Amino acid sequence: MNQKSTFIALLLGISVAAFAQQRFGKLMKAPPGLVSYTFRNEFAKDMPGTLDNIKAMGFTNMEFSNLFGKTAVELRSLLDARGMICTGYGVSYDALLAKPEAVIQEAKTLGAEFVRVAWIPHTPPFDAEMAKKTVDDFNKFGQKLKESGLTFCYHNHGFEFAPLGKGTYFDYIVQNTNPDYVSFEIDILWVFHPGQDPAKLLKKYPDRFKLMHVKDLKKGVAHDLTGKTPPENDITLGTGQLNLPQILKAAQKTNIKYFYIEDENPKAAEQVPLSLAYLKGL
Template identity: 75%
Template sequence: MQATLKSISIGLLVLFCVQVFAQTKFGKVLKTTPGIVSYTFRNEFAKNVPQTLDNIKALGITNIEFSNLFGKTSTELREMLNDRGMICTSYGVSYEALQNKMDAVIQDAKTLGAEFVRVAWIPHTAPMDLTLAQKTVADFNSFGQKLKENGLTFCYHNHGFEFLPYQNGTYFDYIVQNTNPDYVSFEMDILWVFHPGQDPAALLKKYPTRFRLMHVKDLKKGVVGDFSGGTPVENDVTLGTGQLDLPKIMKAARKTKIKHYYIEDESPIAGQQVPLSLLYLKGL
């Protein structure tokens, strides 16, 4: 009985979201409905891609950042998106793919209709140091140049370990300041800025033209961060219920070049949390 009532309440919430987000303007701070990162519904996509797309659209979300093709070809995914009036604006790939399969990355990104190609992890076996930072800069400039030549924009998604102190700043500062802005842009994951002890709003103000994409998420209260780049997925909570100062962050983001915002919720109850996170963002 309790499970049935819970299912009904979630269904009503989804219906309410559809009605609310059908409006032209999403909210006061975030003007348009945010997208979603496919990883949020990774388990659902792994079982049934068409149904998962239908469920996402039922929430009023039509913009997806894919970081997995879930056993489909890019052509098949694009057809599914087209059939539903949905789009893919960013395509997430591995570092190894950019190093060794660049042509395939470019083809898939273009087929999906993505404008951005994103990587979210720098291979490493030890904490970030200058040698790794220098190699990262060289690789990013190379990746970005090749992608730009093919009409795509390269973005790096921070993951926490880049914020170890270096000189008067961090290794993340070093990477931003030493990459070519014509070739290299960034996707801010606000949880992975906050977790290692940084202020997302301050970082947005520091580099207002370098961030083009954002992952919007929140960190469970009481969780203590570090430079590991990892935290249990259960620590992803409904927006507005965790530690991050989202009103401050989102207002700062409005003054940057960020083009697309995506909700990313890695928790096992993302299906319950995402509708509530949407309502929170709309109410800002």
């Protein structure tokens, strides 16, 4: 922060850190959090040190989808000691099928508001029978979680955008799940990669999306429906194919509560600070 910004912060009677957080106000509804998968290798080796580094970058809000060998109690203690929070907890589809009570206990211990699933087990291609089972299971997951004060979200991964009738399998899942029980986390890279427009999807279902993964895709990468792309194709925000200003503008008119940067690239430690600076500059 420069001297002028520091002076303004003091004039307003708030901390420099608080003023820095407010500087996300134009296109971001809230300062972004970070997805734990971004630093999966670092977390596996040194969780306390990795949390320290993440906080030093400016993040206090985390979405965890792995406990990295810790218990939920241990991880919560590490977060509390650093003034950090976990708002989202990612688990597998099978975990919610087999042990929903354990998932609920871990999520509540972490302090998470949202429990999300990011992959539907299937043998490609995803088909109508699988889509129907998914809808039935999602409604059950969502009802169980809501009864415990949690919100279920499904994180798209690309393959759901295969055509079905006049729409896609993703449309079918959204339109046939109970909005009281099932919400969605939009991963904008995994909307764009299969050839869809993230801004248009946000406008189509503004009330169903509650979370967002903010990512960018390397220029030249072609569209496909595999739900897979090498991690090196995740690049610094604003340097790839996605129209992030347009997407974030559309997100302003949705129910999205938390935005998380996710960067799967092995060079994430170099890219994430640049991505954060890009968002501040919008």
